[in-house]
Amino acid sequence: MALREAERLKVVLNHLDHPSVNIHTSFTSAENVSYHHPVAFKYTLDTDVLSPEQRLAYEENGFILIKNLVSEEDIDRFRNEFERICTRDVKIPGLVIMRDVSIAKSEFVQGEKAVTKLQDFQEDPELFRYCSLPQILKYVECFTGPNIMAMHTMLINKPPDTGKKTSRHPLHQDLHYFPFRPADRIVCAWTAMEKINQQNGCLVVLPGTHKGTLKEHVYPEWEGGVNKMYHGITDYNPNHPRVHLEMEKGDTVLFHPLLIHGSGMNHTEGFRKAISCHYASADCQYIDVKGSTQENISKEVEELARKRLGSETTLTFQDTWVFRGRLVQGDRTSL
């Protein structure tokens, strides 16, 4: 134990010699922590990628924002591919094209304007390039370690709100959807595909909530309706500070799967776009969610699998993740 503390201290101290860090402004916190209370890092691993203040920020807040991580050129390519999918120029196996619930039964909306989310693009080489970008994996490894699985992929096209407030995403923890652990070895990368602010419905996070436990999730009672599987937490502290993550095109936030987050209404006429991937250490283990707060989502997913693949399907919640996961670095050891 003492040896591990010493190793941790060494990491912090090593960073003190790092030439790119400004000793006068940024070091104070890392220095204080390391001398006065040896740092017990729980949420991050020892790599040379995160600066001491980035590392402490993630430990404390459960997220870090990296400016300008994905190039314009790459984002424009993802956007192009998104359009080809919406117009049905390409068909990708396993990919789910989801409409906003407010227009789900409308025949009159077509193309990109009818799509609120692409889910599971792991079989599309062009979009899946996002999940393998080396500059993203370099950060992801700080949380997952070297064996990395891309477990869940999405391109979110938050529509202008129709007035029913269905463009909101209720406050939730992504871990609710995942039957694998440990949670600390899972991380989401979420990249803005354009300028995203409060007007068009940016991410809203409750800093520090990753230190809590997984909460119960249910459909919120919203008058205008709620999108399929958009479960939310009812039992959160309404006075907890909220941070609106305003981002530029290419900025990327990495966040912990227990961090409570959601997104507000899109008050603009544009479709707000973001691309994301949930990564997990390939060393994670599947868990049985029976009797836990995750039982409701597991039943809902299994029901959807039966609807899609036929009523005789015996696919479990865990199986759906085995099929979707793709190795992006190292060895597929467990997941």
Ligand SMILES: CCCCCCCCCCCCCCCCCCCC(=O)SCCNC(=O)CCNC(=O)[C@H](O)C(C)(C)COP(=O)(O)OP(=O)(O)OC[C@H]1O[C@@H](n2cnc3c(N)ncnc32)[C@H](O)[C@@H]1OP(=O)(O)O
């Ligand atoms: C090998 C694997 C196969 C097994 C597949 C199982 C995969 C499940 C994936 C879901 C896991 C989600 C994991 C997320 C983890 C990270 C955290 C992210 C948090 C979220 O974002 S959760 C929300 C994401 N939700 C989904 O992705 C739900 C998946 N969506 C769908 O399955 C379909 O898009 C949907 C909504 C069922 C529509 O199916 P579709 O066949 O395209 O549509 P139909 O026109 O036939 O409509 C069927 C029926 O559904 C109603 N409908 C349509 N859209 C919506 C909507 N947005 N919300 C609510 N209801 C909707 C439609 O009106 C029809 O209703 P009827 O009454 O007429 O039957």
Ligand SMILES: Nc1ncnc2c1ncn2[C@@H]1O[C@H](COP(=O)(O)OP(=O)(O)OP(=O)(O)O)[C@@H](O)[C@H]1O
């Ligand atoms: N009445 C509500 N009940 C439950 N959750 C809500 C409610 N209103 C908003 N939320 C959720 O709270 C989070 C932040 O939304 P909030 O409304 O604060 O965003 P905002 O960006 O301030 O948007 P707006 O300007 O539309 O109010 C989102 O996840 C949203 O879905």
Ligand SMILES: O=C(O)CCC(=O)C(=O)O
């Ligand atoms: O609104 C968004 O882009 C975020 C949605 C989200 O948190 C999710 O799908 O898990």
Ligand SMILES: [Fe+2]
């Ligand atoms: Fe989420």
Ligand SMILES: [Mg+2]
């Ligand atoms: Mg609001």
